[in-house]
Amino acid sequence: MSQQALLQVKDLRVNFPQGRGKVFQALKGISLDIQPGETVGLVGESGSGKTTVGRVILGLTEATSGDVWFDGENITHASRERRRTLGRDIQVVFQDPYGSLNPARTIGDTLAEPLMNDKSLSRNDIAERVAEVLQQVGMPADTASRYPGMFSGGQRQRIAIARAVIAKPRLIVCDEPVSALDLSVQAQVLNLLKSLQQSMGLAMLFISHDLTVVRHVSHRTVVLYRGDIVEQGDAGQVHERPEHPYTRALLAAAPVPDPLIQRERRAQFDLARQALSGLI
Ligand SMILES: Nc1ncnc2c1ncn2[C@@H]1O[C@H](COP(=O)(O)OP(=O)(O)OP(=O)(O)O)[C@@H](O)[C@H]1O
Ligand SMILES: [Mg+2]
Numbered sequence: 001m002s003q004q005a006l007l008q009v010k011d012l013r014v015n016f017p018q019g020r021g022k023v024f025q026a027l028k029g030i031s032l033d034i035q036p037g038e039t040v041g042l043v044g045e046s047g048s049g050k051t052t053v054g055r056v057i058l059g060l061t062e063a064t065s066g067d068v069w070f071d072g073e074n075i076t077h078a079s080r081e082r083r084r085t086l087g088r089d090i091q092v093v094f095q096d097p098y099g100s101l102n103p104a105r106t107i108g109d110t111l112a113e114p115l116m117n118d119k120s121l122s123r124n125d126i127a128e129r130v131a132e133v134l135q136q137v138g139m140p141a142d143t144a145s146r147y148p149g150m151f152s153g154g155q156r157q158r159i160a161i162a163r164a165v166i167a168k169p170r171l172i173v174c175d176e177p178v179s180a181l182d183l184s185v186q187a188q189v190l191n192l193l194k195s196l197q198q199s200m201g202l203a204m205l206f207i208s209h210d211l212t213v214v215r216h217v218s219h220r221t222v223v224l225y226r227g228d229i230v231e232q233g234d235a236g237q238v239h240e241r242p243e244h245p246y247t248r249a250l251l252a253a254a255p256v257p258d259p260l261i262q263r264e265r266r267a268q269f270d271l272a273r274q275a276l277s278g279l280i
Contacts, residue, residue, distance in 0.1 A: 004072065005033035006203045007057065007171055012066035014052050014227075026052045028227040029066065034171065039197055039204040041218030041235060043211050043250065048224040050207045054173045057205065058092055059083045070171070088114070091164040093193075095176035097156035101148040107134075107159055108144030114167040129166060137162045137192060154185035158192065165196055171203045178213065190216055211250050215239040223247050 009032045015023040027049045034040045042050050055061035057068055059078060067076045075086060091114075094100045101110060111130045115121055121129070127144075134143050137158040148156055157177060164172050174193065178186040194217050197204055208214050214221055214235070221238040223231040223246065231244040242248045 005069075006036045006038075006071055007034040007205070008067075008069040009033075009053065009057070010067045010069070012053070012056060012068070013064045014049070014056060014061060015064045026227055027056075030224070030227070030229050031066075032222050032229065032232070034203045034205060036170065036203055037197075037201045038220065039194075039206055039218045041214030041221040042205060042207045042224060043209065043214045043221060044224035045209060045250065045253075047226075049227045050209075050224055051175055053224070054092070054175050054205060054207055057173055058090065059086070088117075088167050089170045091167070091169040091172045093157070093160050093164050093172060093174045093177045095179050097153045097160055097180060098148075100160050101156055101163075103148050106145055106147060110148075110159070111144070111163055111166055114163065118167075133162045133166045136165070136196065152185075154181050154189060157181060157189050161189070161192060161196070165200060165202070168200065169202070171205070173205045173207070175207045176209070177206075179208065179210075186213070193217060211239060211247070223250070 009030065011029045011031055012027050013025070013029050014027040015025055018024050030049075030053065032040065032042075032053075042053060044050050052061055056063050056076075059075070063076050067074055069075065070086070070090065075082070078086060101107075108127075108130050111133060112126050115126050115129060130144050131141055134141060139155065139158055139162070143151075143159070148159070151159065161177075177193065178189050181189060190213065193204070193206075196202065197217070204217075206214060206217050211221070215238075218235040221232065221235045222229055223238065223244065225246045231238060231242065231247050238247060239251070242251060
């Protein structure tokens with residue numbers, strides 16, 4: 001590879017203690033890379049370990065073994081202080097737009113927070129940057145003086161995205177960013193993420209249980225099954241010509257508008273499921 005990866009996850013294992021000396025292996029030695037400006041989709045069913053990958057990258061969950069490298073630096077066991085400064089380069093958008101914004105603070109204060117450490121910025125600079133980012137995410141300028149309770153789920157997710165991008169990070173971890181939203185709003189928020197990714201040259205780890213959603217925003221797709229990567233490749237290829245039976249099963253499980261196609265897909269899903277028990 002000619003270019004150095006922005007993020008490298010190497011042979012990452014995470015065990016969770018289950019009591020009486022037993023452990024649950026949530027991640028069984030996974031490796032993945034994200035290039036600068038690249039969106040990697042991480043897909044898998046509930047419990048496959050997607051959020052755990054994101055949390056280790058963000059320093060919220062401890063790796064049992066293996067490493068996470070960011071821009072040539074091993075950040076697996078970064079100090080609290082280093083984590084705080086890394087927050088400028090690595091940002092996050094969570095699933096729940098209701099829980100992720102402080103209800104007691106104005107949107108303007110919430111958005112200004114990531115900029116507060118930058119001593120070169122005056123109050124005026126910060127106010128300008130807040131107005132600019134609100135415009136970028138398609139929110140009216142008066143949003144800054146209002147509180148989260150005044151906005152819908154989709155609008156809050158736009159605000160959470162604004163907070164994530166305001167300090168111009170290099171990597172954003174998006175953990176099911178549209179899963180809590182209505183279908184019609186999902187597409188708008190996905191398009192927003194995609195256009196910001198392109199215009200800002202952001203790298204993204206885009207986590208979702210829905211392969212179709214992942215396909216829409218990702219350059220590359222990584223499929224996780226019970227803590228192991230079973231397939232990865234070009235997003236179009238993984239979506240249109242999945243090689244692994246588990247990926248086919250995931251695809252078959254995705255809802256489609258046509259009931260006939262849906263029925264056929266479900267039948268495929270059941271077959272793939274049966275085949276899986278013998279395979280993995
Ligand atoms: N702190 C923890 N302690 C014990 N087990 C945990 C902990 N966090 C996660 N797990 C377990 O690890 C597995 C992977 O969890 P994770 O949240 O990464 O899955 P996921 O793929 O994000 O699922 P979902 O699609 O439901 O969000 C699950 O079986 C979960 O119960
Ligand atoms: Mg999760």
